[in-house]
Amino acid sequence: MDNGLVFRRLMKMLVSVFFVAFVYLIVADRCAPFTTEGRVFGQVVQIAPEVTSRVTNVAVSNNQYVQKGEVLFELDKRKFLIAQEQAQLALLAAQEQERIMQSQRLMALASISSAQAANDNAKNEYKRVAELVKHNAVSLSVVDNALKQYQVAQSRLDMEQHNLETLEAQLGAPDKPITQVLQAKSRLEQAQLDLANAVIRSPSDGVVTNLRLEAGVMASANVPLMTFISDGSMWVGADFREKSVANVTDDYFALVTFDAYPGKVFEYSVESRDQGVATGHQNPNGTLTQIDVNNRWVRDAQRTRINLDSKDTLPNSIFIGSRATMVLYSGESWFWRQVAKTRIRLTSWFHFIY
Structure with missing residues (x-):
């Protein structure tokens, strides 16, 4: 066979393979989008005391599983006990x-x-004297004296009524305590709350991790001292090119392989797609628009995050930050389901190597 003919046939085959692969990549990118930018996310709670005091006891160890309401650490209660006693005395004084x-x-x-x-x-008496003076039975000085006595009595009555009004205004409504008692009760409740907050408890079931807290540390209010991961708060998310997931809806499914489980494929359902990325966020800072300049002919594609259903159970060894590879497919297409399975299965095998 002529070498030139063989070369032409080989080139035709290579061109055909290239063309088929090119078309496949374009179509598959829309029908079965694939990414290696998957990761396990989770709700990390920063445990911070609500009061300021010195840590006296750390009741948990690193990576310990705790239940809701279990004591994590305690603060020095002495000043809170004193404040509570003072508030109780103030309430008694007000009562x-x-x-x-x-x-x-x-x-x-x-x-x-x-x-x-x-x-x-x-x-x-004034009326009687006034009647007698008409008959000249008494002198005018007696009338004047009776009038003055009547005016003094009237002034004393007005003063006593004014004193009663002042007391009733201070007492307030008959069926309610006075303002001083209400204020004392409020201070007592605050003192009791501060005392209760000296014991920091778990907000839910979960794990304490990255523990670096020791007894003797001075704890400040609202300053995090402990990292807590809520039980069941982890989910899988992955970043795809925006054009790849433009048609992805809630009826799509995801095949995931984790780096920690080479050779295994897990199936989840798509829950949502994020509606924004940080690069598109702008704060009202009173300045003009900043234009991002890109001199490249082909710029990087914008990526958006797809979140999987968090109700599905994750493998035991998975932690927040675990890496994953993901492929999506529509539940209505058998063909793309098989394509997605084949591709993710090959990727999971490669995880034995890298």
């Missing part, structure tokens, strides 16, 4: 003050009754 004011109110009512009687008596 005593309330009882004193109630007694003063009863005394004010009695004083009003006495002043009212004296006022009525002075008023009647």
Whole structure:
């Protein structure tokens, strides 16, 4: 056979293979998108005390599994106990003050009754003297004296009524404690809350990890001291080129192989796709728009994150940050399902090497 003919046939085969592979990559990128940028994510809770004090006891060890409400560490309670006792004494003092004011109110009512009687008596005396002066039975000085006595009695009655109004304003509504008692109760509740917050407990079932806390450390309020991973909070996500997942919906499925489990393939369902990336976020800072300049002819494709259903169980050895490879396929296409299975299976075998 002519060598030239063989060469032409070989070139035709290579061109055909290249063309088929090129078409396959374009179509597969839309129908069965593939990525090696998968990772296990999780909700990491930073445990921080709500009060400031010195750590007296660390009740857990690194990577220990704990249940909800279990003690993680404790702070020095002495100053909180003192604050609670002071708040209790302040409440007792306020309640005593309330009882004193109630007694003063009863005394004010009695004083009003006495002043009212004296006022009525002075008023009647003035009327009698005024009637007698018409018949020249008494002098005008007697009338003036009776009038003054009546005016003094009236002023005393007004003063006693004013004192009662002042006490009632301080006492407030009859069926409610006075303001000082309410304030003392509020301070006591805050002191009791601070005392309870001196014991830091697990917010849920989970694992304490990266523990670097020791007794004697000075803990500040709202400053994280411990890392906690909630049980069942991990999920798998992967970054795809945006054009690859433009048509991905909730009826898509994912085949995943983890670096920690070479040769094994796990199937999950697609839960959601993120609606933004950090590079597109802008803060209202009062400046002009910053233009990103890219001099490359072919720029890097933008990637977006696909999240898998977090209700599906993950393998035991998987941790937050574990790497994974993922391929998506539509549940309606048998062909692309087989293509996805074949591709992810080959990738899982290669994980034995790298």
